[in-house]
Amino acid sequence: MNLPEEFLKRMRKRLGTAYPAFLHSYGEPPVKGVRANVLKLSADSFRTLVPFAQEPVPWEENGFYTDEERPGHAPAHHAGLFYVQEPSAMCAAPMLGARPGERVLDLCAAPGGKTTQLAAAMRGEGVLIANEYVYDRARILSQNVERLGVKNCAVVSADTRMLADRFPAWFDRILVDAPCSGEGMFRKEPAAVGEWSPENVERCVARQSAILDDAAQMLAGGGTLVYSTCTFEEGENEEQIARFLARHPDFTLEEERLLLPHEVRGEGHFAARLTRRGGPRQGAPDFPVRRNAAAERAYAEFAADFFVRPPAGRMTTLADGRMFLLPEGLPALPGSVLRAGTELGKFDGKRFVPAHALVMCAAAENVRRTAELGDADCTRWLRGETLPYGGPAGWCAVLWRGYPVSLGKASGGILKNHYPKGLRERPQ
Template structure:
């Protein structure tokens, strides 16, 4: 593996006697892992059904290493949102954010969605999760992952941090800033990160990170928790960024949190004008644990003014769309979702209760997508399907994970079936995966075209 020369020189100066074993870790096989989505399945239940060879990750109860021979990325359980494939060190971040059901939580730099889906699982569908991504293409990927994991209480935005700070002053109980960084911790798995690295980019990232943290600080309630993380080794972007932030925001402090035995701590001697308690921050090293490089600082806001937020105006909803939705729901669902509805063109969404005004925000997903009104009829969304339990639907059709029928369904093909006509919640081993509509003896396939398996996909194929 070709590593940048300036990076090697820098790390040798920092690590001294640890340098050789650190460099050798780049030649070792990377660890792979998945995290069980407790919104859809309990961990013990998943372990009983899992076809993979799994090993518990010590620092996260729902996380498991999988072996190289396993390819869970194109398994029906993945499409049903039963787990998220996530780098094992990255799971530490969500554990330290530790959101509680009912809280208001912000993931400020959220794409592609691994940490957002971790936070949502911990919130158990209660409270409000705002997931933001500044890059439009990545925001769409974030929204897709929110949908696949069956998350109901999240809004996805495509905004700058300072614009959100204007809208949500002193609003959130917990905020995650998984900051854009130089990506040194991903060198082992990402060739592009190695190619784009430079000392100049490290400094650019540091400046950007301090500005993002400034916006995050304005959005956090007094007493709230702000977790800052990067996937880089660079002291300038880690200890340096946190020290600069604390110098400008003295009403924050670094919290000491319980750590796993193989975790390390921040290094005061690596930056000038270091914060007094920088050793309370956390470093994850690939030569000390099974995972890539990360830095994490858990911060607490001690004081601050409570600035009134904009009141939530009445959400605008098309009465015709709402009428057709209610007709569908009464015919097809045992539990009819209700609350604050909003419609955009022919799309119907259910807003989280705590969401403020959507006006003048770039919103990718304004809440739980319920469906679309087409030709005076309501067509339920894929997001609605994958967030439902079997008992929530009046009619369901279960497919075995090892059957030809589930492969046919994921390819978008029709399925032979018999029963009462209408909408059916399609399941794989009892877990929702999409919609089908039965007419005659033919179950018409409503699995989204953009998600359908192509060619000769098999259960073990990776994504």
């Protein structure tokens, strides 16, 4: 790998006698990992079900190393039973210490690895807001939140300044996984090497500083902020935190951690945990509820037929007909709202069509009609094929090893495929 000379010069100065070991690590293959989605199954059950989950990741109790080349194509991945995540990147979310019932913000959230870690810690209770400024990346974030069956998360695409103006001192915990120069990913993503320059590092430093100031405004007194990057650059890491503390004397540094590829089994990552002194958290207006009597009747009719115990809560129908079950305490959100809790489905003025998210949040035992598929049929299903089916007509949950992978609709002895086209596997 042809690394930039200026980067090597900086690392030689930073690491001293450890520099040769660091440089040698770039001759090793990148490290891969998977993280069990404990919203759906325990880590032990995951290891039993998924043979390529190997040794545990030391800093994430639900994370495992893997040598599997294509874990994202496994049926268990489509069922939302795990997230493919680089092991070192798993270190930041546990440092935040998110708990059920709290208000938590993932400020730079795409593609969703850390968001879904936080969701697992919150166990479906409280409010989790995941923000991504770049809209196309926010869509990927929303898809991952959906696949893992997260019920209490809103996904938005907004500028951090806009969020700071809306939510002063509102959050208990904030994660800032900041955009950075990506030095820690050079081994995993060689294309990142060509994007590195001292000028880009300085641009990242300025951008991170502004994002941190916005995050500080949103954190309530007594709250916790974790700042993380996937770079080794001191100006983006330790020095960034030192400058932040100088600007914000009401914050205290509790812990800093730098993971280096020659010291741990993983790529490069930095994380710092800070706490804020001060008063209690502030309030914010509730997410506006838009009622549509016809849509709600159509959904209630579907839910009574589909579920044993239909999910209950505050419901809203957006202008485009999408219906959501809102997390308790969800505030009004700025920017583009891609997801506001559990997407129930869409009402087109005449009929209700259930959303893929609805079945991904469901437990199989709470669905009246299910279709269990073996490995071969599940592979066909994930490619979008229709299958023969001898069960009763109507909407059903399609299962793999007892876990929902999508909706299906039985009619005339066949099971019509409602797995979203954009998620389907391509024939090999």
